[in-house]
Amino acid sequence: MNATALIDAAKDGILTGSVYALMATGLTLIFGVMDIINVAQGILVILGAYLSYALSVHLGIDLFLGLLITIPSLFVVGVVIERAFIGRLKGPEKTAMSILVTYAVSLLIEGALNIIFTVNDVQLHASYVNKSFLIGGIHFSFIYVAGFVMAVILLSALYFMLYRTRFGVSVRASLADQTSAALVGIDVRRVSTICFGIGVAVTAAGGMVYGATNAFNASTSYDLISRLLTIIVLGGMGSLGGAMIAGVSMVFIGDMVGVLWSPVWSTMAYFVVLIIVLLLRPQGLFGKPIARVA
Amino acid sequence: MIRSKQLWWTLALAAFAIFPLVVTNPSDTTIAFFALLYMACATSWNMFSGYSGYIALGSGVFYGSGAYTMALISVHAHMAPGAAMFWLVPLGGVVATLIAIPVGWAALRVRRHTFVVITIAVFFVFQNMAINFGFTGGTAGLALPFITWDSSYYNIPFYYVALAVVIFATVLSVSVRRSRFGLQLLAIRDDEDRALGLGVKVGAVKRTGFAMSAFTIGMCGALYAMFVGQIYPQFVFDPMFDISIALMAFLGGLGTLTGPLLGALLLEAGQQYLTVTYSNGSLYLILFGALFLVVIMFMPQGVVVYFRDRVTKRADRERAVLAENEAALDLEKAH
Numbered sequence: 001m002n003a004t005a006l007i008d009a010a011k012d013g014i015l016t017g018s019v020y021a022l023m024a025t026g027l028t029l030i031f032g033v034m035d036i037i038n039v040a041q042g043i044l045v046i047l048g049a050y051l052s053y054a055l056s057v058h059l060g061i062d063l064f065l066g067l068l069i070t071i072p073s074l075f076v077v078g079v080v081i082e083r084a085f086i087g088r089l090k091g092p093e094k095t096a097m098s099i100l101v102t103y104a105v106s107l108l109i110e111g112a113l114n115i116i117f118t119v120n121d122v123q124l125h126a127s128y129v130n131k132s133f134l135i136g137g138i139h140f141s142f143i144y145v146a147g148f149v150m151a152v153i154l155l156s157a158l159y160f161m162l163y164r165t166r167f168g169v170s171v172r173a174s175l176a177d178q179t180s181a182a183l184v185g186i187d188v189r190r191v192s193t194i195c196f197g198i199g200v201a202v203t204a205a206g207g208m209v210y211g212a213t214n215a216f217n218a219s220t221s222y223d224l225i226s227r228l229l230t231i232i233v234l235g236g237m238g239s240l241g242g243a244m245i246a247g248v249s250m251v252f253i254g255d256m257v258g259v260l261w262s263p264v265w266s267t268m269a270y271f272v273v274l275i276i277v278l279l280l281r282p283q284g285l286f287g288k289p290i291a292r293v294a
Numbered sequence: 295m296i297r298s299k300q301l302w303w304t305l306a307l308a309a310f311a312i313f314p315l316v317v318t319n320p321s322d323t324t325i326a327f328f329a330l331l332y333m334a335c336a337t338s339w340n341m342f343s344g345y346s347g348y349i350a351l352g353s354g355v356f357y358g359s360g361a362y363t364m365a366l367i368s369v370h371a372h373m374a375p376g377a378a379m380f381w382l383v384p385l386g387g388v389v390a391t392l393i394a395i396p397v398g399w400a401a402l403r404v405r406r407h408t409f410v411v412i413t414i415a416v417f418f419v420f421q422n423m424a425i426n427f428g429f430t431g432g433t434a435g436l437a438l439p440f441i442t443w444d445s446s447y448y449n450i451p452f453y454y455v456a457l458a459v460v461i462f463a464t465v466l467s468v469s470v471r472r473s474r475f476g477l478q479l480l481a482i483r484d485d486e487d488r489a490l491g492l493g494v495k496v497g498a499v500k501r502t503g504f505a506m507s508a509f510t511i512g513m514c515g516a517l518y519a520m521f522v523g524q525i526y527p528q529f530v531f532d533p534m535f536d537i538s539i540a541l542m543a544f545l546g547g548l549g550t551l552t553g554p555l556l557g558a559l560l561l562e563a564g565q566q567y568l569t570v571t572y573s574n575g576s577l578y579l580i581l582f583g584a585l586f587l588v589v590i591m592f593m594p595q596g597v598v599v600y601f602r603d604r605v606t607k608r609a610d611r612e613r614a615v616l617a618e619n620e621a622a623l624d625l626e627k628a629h
Contacts, residue, residue, distance in 0.1 A: 037407060088591060095407055096349050097590065100544055103537055104586035111579030119576075222533050226414050233411040268422040271415045275400060278412060282404040 005259040007138060013252025015144040016213070018151040021247030023206035023224075024231040025155060025240055026199035032175045032238030033195045036086055036098040040106035042225025044200050046218055047109055048074055048207025050117055053124055063126050063208055064146070070204040078200025081105055082193045106221065113218040121215040129212050147209035154205055155244065158198070162240075171195060175238065234274050236287025246285065249273075307461075314453045323449035325566040327521065330456035331514045332562040335535075336542040336554035337463040338510035341470055342503040343540065344549040347483030348406055351536045352397075352413030355420045356508040358531040359393050360386030360515025362424065365436040365525050375439035380455055383516045390512020391505050398504035402497065405486075417536060424527035435526035438519060452521050459517065460555075463510040467551060470506070479503050483549070538562075541582075545589055547596025556598060 027041045048070055055066040085105065089097050131142040162168040173181040174191050182188045210216065210224070231250055235242025250270045257269035277285065310330075314323050335357070343350050363386040368379055401412040424430045470476040478499045481489035490496050519525045539554075542561050547553025561582070568578045593600035603610065 031407075037410070085587060085591065093347070096347065096410075097594070099349065099351075099410060100541065101587065101590050103541070104583045104590065107579045107583035107586070111576040111583065114576035114579070226418055226533070229411045230415050233408055233415075237407060264426045265422075268419055268426075271419045271422075274415050275412065275419070278404060278408065279400055282408065284408070 004138075006256070009255035009259050010252065011138060011140070012144075012255050013248055015140075015148045017248030017251035018155075018244070019147045019206055019209045019247075020227065020231060020250060021244040022151040022154055022202050023210075024228045024235070024243040024247050025158065026202040026206075027228050028232040028235065028238055028240060028243040029158075030196055030199040031232065032240075033171060034086070034098075034192045035095050036089075036102070036196070037095060037229075038102045038196075038199065039099050039225055039229075040081070040102040040109065041200075041203060041228055042221035042223075043106040043109045043113075043218065044074065044077070044203040045207040045210060045224055045228075046113065046216060046221045047077070048204035049124065049211030049216055050113060050122075050207075051204065052208040052211060053117075053122055056124060056126065063124055063129075063212060064150070067150075067205055067208060070208065071201050074204040075197040075201035078197040079193055081200070082196035086196065087189070087193065106225075110218045110221065117218070119217050119219070121217050122211075123215045124208065124212040126212070143209065143212050147213070150205055150209065154202060158202075158240075167191075167194075230271065230274050233284055234277060236284030239284070239286040242284060242286030310457055310460075314450050320449055321570060323453055325563055325570070327449055327452050327456055328566050329559050329563045330453070330460050331518060332539065332542060332558040333555050334456070334460045334463040335511050335514050336539045336546075336558040337460070337467050337551075338507045338514075339539045340543040340549065340554040341463075341467045342479070342507035344543055344554070345471070345476060345479040345483060346500060346503055348402070348500065348504075349410050349540060350401075350413045350504070350507075351410055351540060352401075352415075352417035352420075353508075353511050353539060354531050354533065354535045355397065355417050356390035356394060356511040357515035357518070357535055358420060358424060358527070359390045360512030360517075361519035361525050361530040362430060362436070362515075363389040363512070364516035364519040365438050366429070368438050368520075369436060373439055377451060379439070379520055380451070383455065383459075383513050383520070386516025386519075387509040387511075387513040390508040390515065394505040394508035395501070398501045402500045402504060414536075417531065417533065421527060421531035421533075424531055430527065433527060435524060437524045452517070456514075456517060459510065459513050462513075464551070464555065466506070466510070470503075471551065475499065475502070480549075541586060545586065545597060547598035547600075550596065550598050553596050553598040557596070 023041065023045055027038055030036050030038045030041075051070040051073060052063055052066050055061040055069060056063055061069070081102075085101050086098060089101065128142050128146075132139050133142065134140070160168075162171055170181065170186045170191050173184070173186055174188050174195075178188050181191075214220070227250065231246045232243050234250070235244070235246035253270050253273055254266040258266035261269075281287075313326060317323065317326070335353070339350065339353055342348065364379070364382050367373070367382055367385065373379055373382075397413075397416050401409055401416060404412065425433055430436070470479070478489065478494045478496075481492070481494055482496055482500065486496055515530060519530070538561070539558070542557035543554035544557070545553075545561065546555065546557030565578055565582070568581070589597060595603075
């Protein structure tokens with residue numbers, strides 16, 4: 001145990017955590033606007049990573065440049081999923097049903113990815129993936145920093161869209177109250193579809209960074225979705241800022257426990273923290289105090 | 295109507311009872327054994343999640359605890375392999391229930407959506423503990439005393455014990471459904487705030503239901519450990535298990551009695567068959583996902599309810615006519 005290790009853990013928490021935060025923001029946006037829990041988010045991250053992989057291996061397209069293709073592609077995937085399945089769910093059991101529907105969707109994608117890319121682990125490669133540089137005596141890995149910068153840019157764009165555009169006003173109105181939003185003339189159906197598309201599209205960026213920093217195959221999605229779900233619950237479901245803070249703290253807590261105690265317990269530490277927080281504050285850190293009732 | 299219902303149950307039970315006597319091929323009886331295990335688990339899961347509407351996605355905790363109970367006791371007590379080990383099966387259920395009490399206390403403090411996620415988190419905590427604690431044998435798992443029964447009848451004791459567990463789960467589920475307690479669970483599903491307002495002790499009811507459903511799942515885990523003879527943390531604490539039993543119950547019909555039984559029978563037997571025949575898990579995933587989407591989109595109440603409704607279409611139509619008449623009466627009164 002030493003100071004450098006702790007600084008490393010803090011650095012890692014912020015850099016990697018921001019990427020988790022980006023992926024979780026998509027999830028919490030979808031929940032907030034639509035009351036839908038998108039369990040397929042994990043496999044969609046992997047789909048995004050595989051798309052980047054296919055582009056870079058077969059067509060030689062750079063990972064970051066490839067995002068210009070993968071982000072719109074996943075937006076379309078999201079819109080299709082929403083139009084085909086999610087949008088048809090109605091009634092009081094909508095949220096519970098959405099878990100099952102998106103799970104079925106994720107099984108379909110997982111099976112297809114297993115067949116197309118086999119179950120062997122792959123990792124994204126580029127000349128800069130393993131490069132690192134030194135600032136103030138601390139090593140910074142290039143891909144983590146680039147991922148962080150990208151996450152910050154995308155999250156800022158998302159914030160700009162939500163708080164500075166007319167569409168953002170519609171989204172926030174739908175977040176607050178769907179019925180009233182519809183009454184003042186907002187096309188909630190259209191807002192929902194676009195939000196689902198955006199929520200899924202961010203997985204392309206998250207997936208690329210995830211794939212460059214971890215070896216993955218389709219079944220990695222189980223680990224991912226459990227982390228993402230717990231992030232949005234810790235942050236408070238539907239709260240965008242909460243998702244970001246929870247994303248960073250998840251990695252930070254895990255790394256701290258890894259440094260101070262033992263790496264084998266680092267994953268568990270986060271889950272334990274989550275359970276304790278929820279016992280004290282069932283709505284999560286930044287959730288609305290009154291629980292939504294299905 | 296009731297008489298014909300009883301007849302169907304008796305016929306189904308008889309078919310299950312004579313099955314291993316007719317089909318003796320060990321690979322077929324293995325499929326049947328797993329189908330029975332999942333039928334019991336799905337029924338038990340449905341007894342809480344189906345009735346109360348609180349979807350639990352961490353039931354693998356109880357399955358795994360039951361499996362480890364069986365493994366640890368039979369290893370440390372140096373049990374002679376054989377039928378005596380079956381007595382440990384209910385003990386697996388007891389341990390699972392004891393674990394479910396604090397888990398339920400923690401997880402059920404929140405409302406539905408968060409509950410789902412907490413059960414997932416608890417599940418990963420347990421999986422992590424099973425992998426990292428010393429006494430569980432870590433990733434190498436635990437080997438149980440190996441039972442050397444004659445191969446010609448190897449699966450038969452397992453089959454009948456599993457059938458007994460299924461019957462137990464079904465009877466328990468029926469009695470809960472018919473009791474005041476069952477009505478309270480259903481009231482929670484329909485409107486928890488109103489149930490609370492009407493004097494249902496929602497917290498206690500939910501916790502009791504949750505702990506009860508853990509019992510059978512724990513027994514199934516113990517039976518599984520005994521059957522396979524070697525357990526690994528990632529297979530007894532399997533996230534796929536959590537979601538599978540939920541999907542089985544849902545496919546058949548959430549909150550119904552026959553739904554989970556039928557859903558588990560079809561899906562588990564189908565999966566085992568595909569795995570044995572084609573050894574292609576990915577194909578199964580695609581088929582499973584597609585089948586599931588079709589069911590959700592076209593029969594959102596589950597297969598059982600869908601077909602029951604079709605059979606009783608006439609009754610429905612009569613009811614519709616009645617409702618229309620009533621509406622007409624109401625209108626007249628209003629004028």
